[in-house]
Amino acid sequence: MKKPKAIIFSGYGLNCEEETKLAFERAGGEADIVHVNDLVDGLVSLRRYQILAVPGGFSYGDDTGSGKAYAHKIKNHLAEEIEKFFAADKLGMGICNGFQILTNAGLLPGALTYNDSARYTVRWVDLEVAGESPWLKGIRRITLPIAHGEGKFVGSKELLDGLEKGKAIAFRYVKGDICAWQELPANPNGSLRDIAGVLARGGRILGLMPHPERAQVFTQLPHWTTLREGCVREGKPLPKEGPGLQIFKNAVAYFK
């Protein structure tokens, strides 16, 4: 069986492409990092890929609004190719800045705006799965880190109701292990209805503000040194994987 192939966009200030590539590889897939201009110039085609991922970063420095400028680049030059890509039974993902890009490009519903604090915030959050998607199989709760200044999800009441009905809310911020441990509020940015991620096209496209690729190994967890003491004293082996890897494994499994 051939390994499913993911294309990971890069360029103009995207910056999480390498660790996102590694996550797909660790999950059993293959991944190529491709500069968006090489797609625009026709040097690379989306046809060869099953999974399209726009990773996190700071495309165009968030100037004129996060994700906006990169989304225009995609819309102006790649709209047709991307439409064809998703017309087939393929998967898409936008993480953080990638999520902002995909909402601006109209591939995911809603919009992301400034955190209520209007400040860039880095911490870990607890999430609960609220929708149905191949990306989310077997996950109910998960702990991942965030790092963003414009991560507040907004949309009209109709839009939000529609997402709920359509099982298209991927993740909600909830109070879980990390929030309890570090006494943090569940919702880090004021997102409406605590939405941390959404879905489109029957769950095939996932957008989320938290970074699953930053939770792919055990030693990335904020409390791993504490968990390790527990394991050692109970004589248990140390886990190797982090919780975020399952999302990538699900995507790879979809094509197997």
Next chain:
Amino acid sequence: MPSRIDVQSSITDARAAVKEKQFEDLGFRGKVERVAVVDSYVIDAPFNQRQLQRAGKLLANPLLETFSMNASTPSQEFDWAIEIGARPGVTDNMGATAREVIADGIRRKFRTSEGVYYSQVFFVSGKLTRTDAERIAEGIHNPLIQRASVKSRSEYEHDGGFGVAVPRVKLRSHSGVRKVNLEVDDKELDAIGKQGIEDRGGRRACPPELQRRRGPLALDLDAMKAIRDHFRTLKRKPTDVELESLAQTWSEHCKHTIFANPLDEIQGGLFREYIKAATEKIMEKNPGFCVSVFKDNSGAIAFDDEYLITHKVETHNSPSALDPFGGAITGIVGVNRDTLGFGLGAKPVINTYGFCFACPENLRGANSKDTIELFRDKERTQKILSPRRIMDGVVAGVNAGGNCSGIPTPQGFAFFDPRYRAKPGVFVGTVGLIPRKRGGRLLHKKGARPGNYIVMAGGRVGLDGIHGATFSSVALDAGSPAAAVQIGDPITQKKLSDALVKEARDKGLYTSITDNGAGGLSCSVAEMAKEVGLPAGRQGGCRVNLDRVPLKYPGLAPWQIWISESQERMTLAVPKEKWKELFSLCRRRGVEAAVIGEFTDSGRCVVESGGKVVMDLAMEFLHDGWVRRELISRAVRVRHGEPKEMPSTAFNDTILELLARPNIASFAHISSQYDHEVQGGSVTKPLAGRGRVNADATVTKPVLDSKQGVVLAQGLYPTYSDISVYDMAASAIDTAVRAAIAAGAHPERIALLDNFCWCDSYNPERLAQLKDAVRACYDTAVAYETPFISGKDTMFNDFKGFDAKGKPVAISVPPTLLISAIGIVPDVSKCTSLDFKMPGDAIYLLGETHDEIGGSEYAVLQSERAKKDCLGNRTPRVDAERNMKLYRALARVLARGLVASLRDMPGSHTRDDFALFSESQGRVLVSVAPSKCKEFEAALRGNAFARIGTVGGNAVCIRGWDGSVAVRIGVRAALAAYRSTFKGY
């Protein structure tokens, strides 16, 4: 005809709420009712209505925003409108991105003369007078780089908004290249050196006596005479290009003359005989660890068989004093280029920071020295920004630079002392990763060849940053050049960085690379020319045509193009046959690159402009013609009062007070806005444990599929300098090394970086202190076998200005040395963090505690309470041999997984207060699982250590000498105190 597009938020705008609070904090509590923020873009191009509509749609997300054209009226009531925009020529990233988005979106190219300019408009309602509104405007913009205008509602409506003023740079045509007459009397020669070449028609705001000068060359009379004599032998006058170029190359900033010149009996200079000597001695013992030291833009150590790790720490104090945001962002983005400029280009993988500020006003602990109003000029028109604005701006600058560039920024600190009031200490560092080899080339080696093109890549050249290198070599005063201020553009650099280290380097498209920092092209090209590989006896050179340098706007004089420090530029040496491929790659990655000349084997630095040679100097004179100066030191010793013994009944309150002091309190508000997880390598975090306590060291994996990690730690004790500069330096090293080992570094794989921030450095007393510090560096580093691999110094952190009454004020920073340790962790899964893990674990204190209270935070607190100097006289002494034995033992028990948590402890005792508050070095606090205690104690045998308690409960309880409870503080209360200081920041 320019037009304007205004973008307004159609939903609740969090920025507006934050601005409202900021305006209230400017002294208008309760007076500001509402604020609305509008993003405004002035399009300086003849657009028709259809094009404008399409541009508007590109700039506004319909779910979040609406847009309107020219003279828009805001949707809400307002009393005042305040517009803040960039001054002409100041980097305008928003404008540049808008221009790119519009050009691509409506398929219309902008001409060079056309552009898009961004400004922000605040519509404010409330009970505010015009003076109030003007004070708000003053509080939120920096006139050196920004313009502000204020309009009442009726004015706004009458004028139809703020209009479409275009901040385009309009330079009067310059007079070309000038010859400068140096056959003048000593007074004039001195004036040329200190205040600059005479200029006809100065543009800068500065006192009349400086008006006709271009700004300091920072060359003393001896240097000016050496230049005059050199040109006598050439039988011609120097051009302004040549003089400015010499000033840059010979500057303290570039040549580090204080460290290079003979001092007293130290004929080889402090750098060679102490810092470098220490490294050489250690390298003999531990060959293979240091791969490249002192000679490149960063220092490099071995990571594993495949990779090297580089590190470099810079200071950006003077620019940050003028514009904190701009100074800090150009600092961090600038030191990233020291990584890109290492060898054939290392990838930036970790940033570090360190801030020294005066205590912000309104913060507990701020005193009159922290908040004094200061001016650079006697007329009191050039005000020094408030401590709060300096802190906020610097913190935001590193945020923008680090986060935008996608480089994790885990490790840092903030230190407060009123003596940083006028010149803050802004340290920024970058760790890089570079493969040892690619395509048969050793990547840490580089060298241009004769015939290689000189290529400038990245940003364009403007007036920004003129005289940055010479400016940081002199004290900050009214003559300090405003053009020295710049704003960074991290995305332009990110594109450049990716194109170089992720593609061009491994394709072998260039033979050498260096960054354009201090001195701009004049330094980068000349440095690379010096390294041109040639047979012995022949010397490299260069020939540059300034007409081919891409400019931000027309009208720059040749000398300005040559020395401009415009950011985000690298200089490359490109073999002619590779140019086409490199150019094509750059074009496809949105990176500008241009050939500006050729490296030669002429031994001369030749520069042309307008078809004429405007500079032709022997490389030898350019680099080595500078005049050595004999430096003399004279030691003095100051006696301080001793702190009175504190009754044990006061311990609880004192501990809570210490926890809340800015130098100890949580700075989570900084750590949690700097992304430390990006690139996916974070292992131990800047905020550790349940309490999110600031860690002393952090571990990051630069190579994700390796089990090895890099640990970073820092040490800095400026207060000790008031008592013993030797102990100050030794303690900084001990602290950094100890924290690195405690966090998991292998003791034989730690390297150090030194950043000296001195003051008034020709003063013999300051030189005596410097000598002490450098001796401590040698002694301690050699004992610890931790080599110095890179360093940077800034020797004139002095301010000469005036107070609110116009009285002269001089402030010098305390002698400051930042030691940064970088270590390799063999296996990150063995790392641990500072938080106690399990109730019942045993607590050990390793190391010895002495009556070393001098210069401690406790002694400073006592001095403040008593309103007199009782700083003490005994600073912590570092017993390097004893400590290292302990650290090695500690590293072994860590590798065996015996330790659950540990914190290195900064700071034979006779008094309980001394025992509690002494900052004796060489100590570590450790918690150990009960089942491991025996093994732990056996492993530490032969070292000083004591079991001092047990983890558990919800209070910290400490017993005194006599066995009575001396301290009992609830963990919650301690945490609250620790977090109270910067709450709301």
